[in-house]
Amino acid sequence: MSSPAPKSPEQSDKSRKYDRQIRLWGEHGQSLLESSTICLLNATALGCEVLKSLVLPGIGGFTIVDGNVVTEDDLGINFFLDASFLGQSKARACMQLLQELNTDVNGDFVDESVDWILSNRPAFFDTFDVVIASNLNEKALWGLSDRLWEANIPFIYCRSLGFFGSIRLQIKEHCVIESHPDNRQYDLRLEQPFPALQKHFESTEITSKVPWLLVLNKFLQVWRQKYGGHFPANYKQKSELKEMIRAAMTADEENYEEAIKAVNTALGGGNVPSSIKSIFQDNACTNLNKQSSPFWIITKALKEFVENDNNGLLPLPGVLPDMTADTEPYITLQNIYRQQALHDADNVYRKCQKYLKELGLPEDTISEKTVRLFCKEAAGLAVLRGTKISDENAKSSNILSFVDDLEIQGTLAEHYVALRAYERFVSECGNVPGECYVENDVKELKTVASKMLSDWGVHASISDDLIHEICRYGGSEIHSISAFIGGCVAQEVIKIVTKQYKPIDNTFLYNAITSETTTFKL
Amino acid sequence: MAADILSVLSGSPNPLTSLNSKRWNSLRHILERPGPFCKSDFTASAENLEALQTVLKILVIGAGGLGCELLKDLAMMGFGNLHVIDMDTIELSNLNRQFLFRRKDLGLSKAECAARFINERVPTCHVTSHFAKIQDFDESFYSQFHIIVCGLDSIVARRWINGMLISMLDYNEDGSVDPSTIIPLIDGGTEGFKGNARVILPGLTSCIECTLDLFPPQVTYPLCTIANTPRLPEHCIEYVKIIQWEKENPFSAPLDGDDPQHVAWVYERSLERANQYNISGITYRLVQGVIKNIIPAVASTNAVIAAACATEVFKLGTSCYDNMNNYMNFNDIEGIYTYTYPPEKSDTCLACSNTPQDLNVDDPNTTTLDDLIKILCESQRFQLKSPGLTTIIDGKNKTLYMSAVKSIEQQTRANLTMSLAELGLYDGASIMVSDVNMPTTIQLILKYHPNEVEMK
Ligand SMILES: [Zn+2]
Numbered sequence: 019m020s021s022p023a024p025k026s027p028e029q030s031d032k033s034r035k036y037d038r039q040i041r042l043w044g045e046h047g048q049s050l051l052e053s054s055t056i057c058l059l060n061a062t063a064l065g066c067e068v069l070k071s072l073v074l075p076g077i078g079g080f081t082i083v084d085g086n087v088v089t090e091d092d093l094g095i096n097f098f099l100d101a102s103f104l105g106q107s108k109a110r111a112c113m114q115l116l117q118e119l120n121t122d123v124n125g126d127f128v129d130e131s132v133d134w135i136l137s138n139r140p141a142f143f144d145t146f147d148v149v150i151a152s153n154l155n156e157k158a159l160w161g162l163s164d165r166l167w168e169a170n171i172p173f174i175y176c177r178s179l180g181f182f183g184s185i186r187l188q189i190k191e192h193c194v195i196e197s198h199p200d201n202r203q204y205d206l207r208l209e210q211p212f213p214a215l216q217k218h219f220e221s222t223e224i225t226s227k228v229p230w231l232l233v234l235n236k237f238l239q240v241w242r243q244k245y246g247g248h249f250p251a252n253y254k255q256k257s258e259l260k261e262m263i264r265a266a267m268t269a270d271e272e273n274y275e276e277a278i279k280a281v282n283t284a285l286g287g288g289n290v291p292s293s294i295k296s297i298f299q300d301n302a303c304t305n306l307n308k309q310s311s312p313f314w315i316i317t318k319a320l321k322e323f324v325e326n327d328n329n330g331l332l333p334l335p336g337v338l339p340d341m342t343a344d345t346e347p348y349i350t351l352q353n354i355y356r357q358q359a360l361h362d363a364d365n366v367y368r369k370c371q372k373y374l375k376e377l378g379l380p381e382d383t384i385s386e387k388t389v390r391l392f393c394k395e396a397a398g399l400a401v402l403r404g405t406k407i408s409d410e411n412a413k414s415s416n417i418l419s420f421v422d423d424l425e426i427q428g429t430l431a432e433h434y435v436a437l438r439a440y441e442r443f444v445s446e447c448g449n450v451p452g453e454c455y456v457e458n459d460v461k462e463l464k465t466v467a468s469k470m471l472s473d474w475g476v477h478a479s480i481s482d483d484l485i486h487e488i489c490r491y492g493g494s495e496i497h498s499i500s501a502f503i504g505g506c507v508a509q510e511v512i513k514i515v516t517k518q519y520k521p522i523d524n525t526f527l528y529n530a531i532t533s534e535t536t537t538f539k540l
Numbered sequence: 541m542a543a544d545i546l547s548v549l550s551g552s553p554n555p556l557t558s559l560n561s562k563r564w565n566s567l568r569h570i571l572e573r574p575g576p577f578c579k580s581d582f583t584a585s586a587e588n589l590e591a592l593q594t595v596l597k598i599l600v601i602g603a604g605g606l607g608c609e610l611l612k613d614l615a616m617m618g619f620g621n622l623h624v625i626d627m628d629t630i631e632l633s634n635l636n637r638q639f640l641f642r643r644k645d646l647g648l649s650k651a652e653c654a655a656r657f658i659n660e661r662v663p664t665c666h667v668t669s670h671f672a673k674i675q676d677f678d679e680s681f682y683s684q685f686h687i688i689v690c691g692l693d694s695i696v697a698r699r700w701i702n703g704m705l706i707s708m709l710d711y712n713e714d715g716s717v718d719p720s721t722i723i724p725l726i727d728g729g730t731e732g733f734k735g736n737a738r739v740i741l742p743g744l745t746s747c748i749e750c751t752l753d754l755f756p757p758q759v760t761y762p763l764c765t766i767a768n769t770p771r772l773p774e775h776c777i778e779y780v781k782i783i784q785w786e787k788e789n790p791f792s793a794p795l796d797g798d799d800p801q802h803v804a805w806v807y808e809r810s811l812e813r814a815n816q817y818n819i820s821g822i823t824y825r826l827v828q829g830v831i832k833n834i835i836p837a838v839a840s841t842n843a844v845i846a847a848a849c850a851t852e853v854f855k856l857g858t859s860c861y862d863n864m865n866n867y868m869n870f871n872d873i874e875g876i877y878t879y880t881y882p883p884e885k886s887d888t889c890l891a892c893s894n895t896p897q898d899l900n901v902d903d904p905n906t907t908t909l910d911d912l913i914k915i916l917c918e919s920q921r922f923q924l925k926s927p928g929l930t931t932i933i934d935g936k937n938k939t940l941y942m943s944a945v946k947s948i949e950q951q952t953r954a955n956l957t958m959s960l961a962e963l964g965l966y967d968g969a970s971i972m973v974s975d976v977n978m979p980t981t982i983q984l985i986l987k988y989h990p991n992e993v994e995m996k
Binding site for chain 1: 561570639732804807808817878880
């Protein structure tokens with residue numbers, strides 16, 4: 019108790035304002051968010067709802083592109099407009115009312131159409147971290163898709179029509195270190211204890227005061243002796259191990275009870291999951307070059323560590339669950355795990371430095387802290403490789419894999435086709451289906467949809483009911499549907515910018531009539 | 541009420557707020573054109589919009605993360621008459637998602653600020669605010685609404701309003717619910733990137749009480765761990781919060797998680813204790829989280845869940861489509877995932893079964909009244925806070941135990957250690973139970989032959 023009494027740190031204003039979300043993505047996630055700039059193309063209600071859920075958590079800045087003026091129709095759908103803006107630039111009006119939500123965020127606008135910018139200032143888009151669009155014509159969508167793919171800028175195209183919505187993410191490559199899996203598996207290395215843990219196991223007497231890990235290990239060894247060194251693999255074998263522990267209880271030792279409960283989940287840590295194996299085999303990992311991102315350099319180092327130094331096991335994350343025990347035996351065990359985790363991460367870090375040197379990159383490209391985080395999260399690393407929206411027109415596209423010759427009617431794949439047919443109709447006929455006359459347009463839209471399907475080589479049709487419903491909407495945007503999709507899109511943007519959590523891969527559909535959603539890869 | 545809004549609208553000089561305004565173009569397509577997926581009793585007509593604007597009266601409970609979104613969504617979906625209740629005032633940490641509030645509003649009533657904002661932004665909607673607790677109102681208040689939407693973070697409040705709406709039901713002679721007494725309850729909840737939205741038709745579908753087990757269990761730490769064998773930073777903070785604060789009472793006041801001086805005191809003592817035990821990981825944010833039991837929250841999840849709720853209110857209010865059936869889970873940690881299913885209405889639900897429920901007891905001679913209260917508080921089925929118990933013995937009301945009123949608590953305290961048999965409670969006796977979770981008392985029947993019953 020010789021150290022001076024601890025002093026409470028000052029909480030910055032921002033830290034307090036963003037407290038509830040920093041608890042999710044951390045200060046590092048927050049600072050990535052705060053340095054991001056987002057572009058919104060077309061100030062639809064949907065687009066503004068996306069921006070709302072990005073401005074509030076504090077992105078760095080946003081730019082709205084829209085060449086239209088505010089009309090009465092807009093006032094009924096878009097919350098970020100009011101009558102005082104009638105006849106004025108919609109981009110500016112929405113920018114003002116969105117920016118006002120959070121003074122930390124910079125707002126900007128361009129009152130030109132997307133088409134105009136694409137043909138006159140195509141480089142305009144290249145400075146953004148993510149581009150979001152809705153309500154584009156087919157030509158602009160494809161042009162933008164190509165442009166942003168080329169410039170390697172993540173692009174999200176979203177739709178809100180009547181009670182239907184969709185999100186399509188176009189991203190070349192996206193690497194996630196912190197995927198925050200919902201049910202994190204603890205990696206305890208019971209099958210292959212590292213030397214310090216082995217030593218600890220051998221030198222510790224099992225009492226009712228030690229963590230269950232030690233209890234479980236003791237009986238695991240007894241079980242193995244009986245069964246030629248194997249580990250219990252199936253239900254029956256695990257049950258026998260549990261019985262063994264139970265039989266050894268003299269009172270209601272809590273740590274024994276916990277050991278019994280843990281039999282099912284405590285084994286299997288450290289193995290390389292198939293998702294990580296395929297990341298190790300990725301070209302970007304095996305062929306490092308000067309342009310390689312830190313993610314791939316660390317991955318290569320990780321791979322070398324796993325294969326050459328660690329018997330095919332991942333680095334130790336060093337995280338223990340709480341276990342009923344006296345303080346001292348628990349903290350001692352915790353420190354043994356933490357020390358080994360640091361040791362493993364240090365090894366991986368040195369390998370990173372070796373690669374950086376070989377590639378002629380500065381050593382501060384990769385920090386020790388990043389490598390530690392990387393090693394801790396190694397089992398959950400994720401790489402997403404996307405596809406281009408403009409490729410959805412090619413006959414060879416993935417559409418075939420889900421819109422196959424069988425039934426699509428009644429599935430959300432049908433909605434995807436219907437929404438595409440809606441856009442094709444607008445391109446070909448110059449008006450929105452059902453804008454004035456539902457019946458006439460039903461026939462026309464059906465023809466457009468059939469032609470589209472047969473062009474893709476698909477022998478299927480979409481239902482008359484769905485065609486009719488799309489025409490009934492007459493291009494209506496419904497606020498609560500836009501708000502649903504808007505919230506989802508905002509979260510996908512946050513995932514991309516913070517590089518945490520796994521984004522959709524790559525198409526999401528929502529049917530609010532039935533409250534169904536689905537995701538598939540195009 | 542509805543009538544004067546109608547007259548205001550028809551006499552309105554503002555073309556923007558009239559039913560003919562172009563602002564309604566999108567909604568009109570949905571409401572004035574028949575469609576193949578519409579509910580069978582839906583009639584496409586201009587009256588649908590008129591009803592949204594002038595007849596329907598919707599109550600939004602909570603003006604926080606979900607409440608702000610709900611008010612915006614409902615106003616934009618054509619609803620003309622909204623009420624909102626919230627007892628809270630605006631804090632800095634609300635501003636990352638409660639988008640109807642600004643810095644200048646800190647300390648003001650959430651309900652009032654939210655209502656003012658919507659009323660200014662959306663001329664076709666009038667929001668009436670109530671800066672109050674839901675428990676401040678009775679049946680006569682709640683019965684004026686056609687639909688009630690909840691955006692709450694409190695389970696107690698959810699159970700209370702659920703109980704209130706169920707207590708307002710009338711039953712026909714055959715035991716079926718009189719449909720005219722049903723006020724639908726749409727309930728939303730979020731936690732981080734997870735959320736749920738559900739449609740409750742009291743008496744017809746499963747209710748909050750039917751599915752109490754859907755709420756995540758509260759994290760608690762055993763007192764002996766906190767006092768003697770701390771291992772986690774949380775254990776150290778709980779020690780300071782529960783034991784040390786009581787003992788030292790540093791500010792001669794109960795611990796207030798919103799008072800920075802209080803939090804700082806707990807932080808410093810917790811860090812001291814953690815250092816003593818070589819425990820690492822105490823941060824100011826963690827300390828605050830443990831003291832206030834903070835649930836992480838983001839704008840995006842609130843937007844999604846509120847939108848799903850508003851869509852269901854719209855369906856109910858217009859009959860345009862069937863409602864979701866009836867509980868949707870949402871999670872966007874990995875991709876975007878939803879799952880919609882109908883949880884079963886429970887025959888043994890304390891709130892909506894409309895029959896007194898059995899309370900099984902092993903042995904009336906060894907079970908004390910205190911044991912009984914523990915069952916009511918700790919079992920998954922009841923989860924009560926501080927139940928008050930009365931019974932009828934020889935035709936007379938008898939209070940068994942009641943902690944809410946000090947004098948009664950003192951008079952009845954001795955009953956706690958008595959066995960049920962000693963208290964004269966026989967097999968089949970009725971016990972009336974009241975609790976903060978419930979607006980009305982519920983009747984439980986003591987059953988002393990539990991084995992046959994429970995083994996099913
Ligand atoms: Zn119920």
